[in-house]
Amino acid sequence: MTQDELFKVLVAHCKEYGFIFPSSEIYDGLAAVYDYGQMGVQLKNNIKTYWWEAMTRLNENIVGIDSCIFMHPKTWVASGHVAAFNDPLIDNKDSKKRYRADVLIEDYLLKIEEKINKEVAKGRKRFGEAFDEEQFRATNPNVLREKAKYDEVHNRYVEAENKNDLAEYKQIILDCGIVCPISGTANWTDVRQFNLMFSTSLSNTGANDDKIYLRPETAQGIFVEYLNVQKTGRMKIPFGIAQIGKAFRNEIVARQFIFRMREFEQMEMEFFCKPGTEMEWFRKWKENRMKWHVNLGMGAENYRFHDHEKLAHYANAATDIEFNFPFGFKELEGIHSRTDFDLGNHQKLSGKKIQYFDPETGESYVPYCVETSIGVDRMCLAVLSHAYTVEQLEGGDSRVVMKIPAPLAPIKVAVLPLVKKDGLPEIAQKVVDELKYDFSYQYDEKDSIGKRYRRQDAIGTPFCVTIDHETVNDGCVTVRDRDTMTQERVKIEDLRALIDKKVSLNNLLRNL
Numbered sequence: 001m002t003q004d005e006l007f008k009v010l011v012a013h014c015k016e017y018g019f020i021f022p023s024s025e026i027y028d029g030l031a032a033v034y035d036y037g038q039m040g041v042q043l044k045n046n047i048k049t050y051w052w053e054a055m056t057r058l059n060e061n062i063v064g065i066d067s068c069i070f071m072h073p074k075t076w077v078a079s080g081h082v083a084a085f086n087d088p089l090i091d092n093k094d095s096k097k098r099y100r101a102d103v104l105i106e107d108y109l110l111k112i113e114e115k116i117n118k119e120v121a122k123g124r125k126r127f128g129e130a131f132d133e134e135q136f137r138a139t140n141p142n143v144l145r146e147k148a149k150y151d152e153v154h155n156r157y158v159e160a161e162n163k164n165d166l167a168e169y170k171q172i173i174l175d176c177g178i179v180c181p182i183s184g185t186a187n188w189t190d191v192r193q194f195n196l197m198f199s200t201s202l203s204n205t206g207a208n209d210d211k212i213y214l215r216p217e218t219a220q221g222i223f224v225e226y227l228n229v230q231k232t233g234r235m236k237i238p239f240g241i242a243q244i245g246k247a248f249r250n251e252i253v254a255r256q257f258i259f260r261m262r263e264f265e266q267m268e269m270e271f272f273c274k275p276g277t278e279m280e281w282f283r284k285w286k287e288n289r290m291k292w293h294v295n296l297g298m299g300a301e302n303y304r305f306h307d308h309e310k311l312a313h314y315a316n317a318a319t320d321i322e323f324n325f326p327f328g329f330k331e332l333e334g335i336h337s338r339t340d341f342d343l344g345n346h347q348k349l350s351g352k353k354i355q356y357f358d359p360e361t362g363e364s365y366v367p368y369c370v371e372t373s374i375g376v377d378r379m380c381l382a383v384l385s386h387a388y389t390v391e392q393l394e395g396g397d398s399r400v401v402m403k404i405p406a407p408l409a410p411i412k413v414a415v416l417p418l419v420k421k422d423g424l425p426e427i428a429q430k431v432v433d434e435l436k437y438d439f440s441y442q443y444d445e446k447d448s449i450g451k452r453y454r455r456q457d458a459i460g461t462p463f464c465v466t467i468d469h470e471t472v473n474d475g476c477v478t479v480r481d482r483d484t485m486t487q488e489r490v491k492i493e494d495l496r497a498l499i500d501k502k503v504s505l506n507n508l509l510r511n512l
């Protein structure tokens with residue numbers, strides 16, 4: 001199966017098992033808007049809890065808030081979103097489809113990278129043990145030719161991005177022979193800028209000065225509450241404010257399922273520090289956030305940093321944590337050193353003094369800020385795409401199992417009486433009563449035990465507990481492990497501790 005096909009199968013699986021549905025599907029859906037179903041919402045909540053507790057419980061100097069989606073319109077002038085939150089767009093005149101010019105070029109560059117990687121893989125196969133990748137990359141004519149092409153386009157692209165040169169974007173697209181995937185032609189319009197913020201009106205008059213925006217990021221809610229939190233919480237620099245909430249962007253290239261949505265959720269933390277110390281904190285947060293990811297056990301090799309070459313005008317350092325999605329390594333989280341840009345601008349526009357008085361040195365200053373920002377939905381996609389596994393079983397059978405990190409699994413334990421009679425459902429109910437205060441569970445007595453195991457595998461339940469006729473005599477149940485499919489007999493009173501060991505979010509936090 002190609003990665004593309006695999007991705008389609010994953011999307012279908014997410015729908016079939018109640019993780020994610022296209023929004024308003026009975027009306028044929030709404031592009032790039034998705035609803036979370038009965039399984040998806042639990043996965044999402046677990047991810048949010050893992051982040052929230054890691055931020056606010058494990059760091060004494062980080063507190064959380066919950067600010068509103070609607071904010072005073074001046075907020076978005078101060079943040080720069082009114083003037084500069086734009087995407088460069090290009091239309092294909094034949095298919096009438098609209099694309100982001102930068103994404104077209106990046107996809108083209110990715111294809112060259114893939115070609116190079118294929119050459120390297122061929123070399124590795126040919127030379128076996130003796131293969132020296134560095135030397136191969138430096139000497140193989142095919143690799144060198146593709147690398148030269150890559151460098152030329154990449155340099156032009158970075159320069160066009162830095163200068164915001166829309167004509168050059170178009171020229172690169174034409175020079176590279178990039179065509180519309182639908183029409184197959186290079187009949188392109190000029191590149192134009194398009195603001196990504198959704199707007200609405202506060203009152204019903206529709207007058208222009210009533211216009212307010214749906215926040216495109218949660219961070220600004222933190223900045224405008226900086227003073228309140230600092231004062232009422234008696235916070236001393238350095239300290240952080242964390243928030244989880246919805247954000248909205250009128251994304252043009254809305255594709256790749258929940259990777260790029262128009263309504264999505266962010267988990268952002270702004271860490272305020274003394275000017276001059278921000279690089280130290282930037283490094284610490286890079287390390288800290290990577291640890292949070294790797295701690296989930298989805299393979300350290302599936303993450304990498306991508307340091308930004310082009311920095312936004314307000315940033316003095318920025319990096320992305322990229323994850324190996326089915327469509328390649330892409331941004332999962334951004335870490336930015338934002339200087340005093342946001343607080344400084346809010347100070348200017350509001351006329352309120354937003355300064356920190358350092359009681360030890362007697363200095364006053366506008367704090368600098370390091371931000372960590374991750375999309376909840378992208379995190380869900382990372383988990384779901386990594387979890388989806390098809391396994392061949394003995395006897396020619398196969399199973400689909402979602403190997404979701406156990407503490408994030410929507411359902412932690414399934415309770416299954418072998419048959420619907422002989423007092424087994426009654427014992428199963430007792431088991432449920434024993435477990436329900438600690439774990440999310442499903443009770444299932446329908447169909448054969450094999451079918452029930454498959455249903456639990458498909459939603460990623462780490463443990464299945466089966467109550468059989470022996471249970472009546474010995475008070476033991478069979479516990480089946482999702483990943484290894486091994487089974488062990490366990491006393492009912494020992495169940496809780498056994499399950500907890502593997503699914504406990506607190507244990508996960510303890511390892512950080």
Ligand code: ATP
Pocket residue numbers: 217249251258259260261262264265266331332333334373374375376377378
């Ligand atoms: P991209 O380059 O992919 O558009 P970005 O650099 O604009 O992302 P940020 O503004 O840094 O993203 O937002 C922080 C995080 O919010 C991203 O790392 C991502 O996880 C998430 N995010 C941003 N836009 C979307 C979206 N449209 N849908 C889902 N998640 C998003």
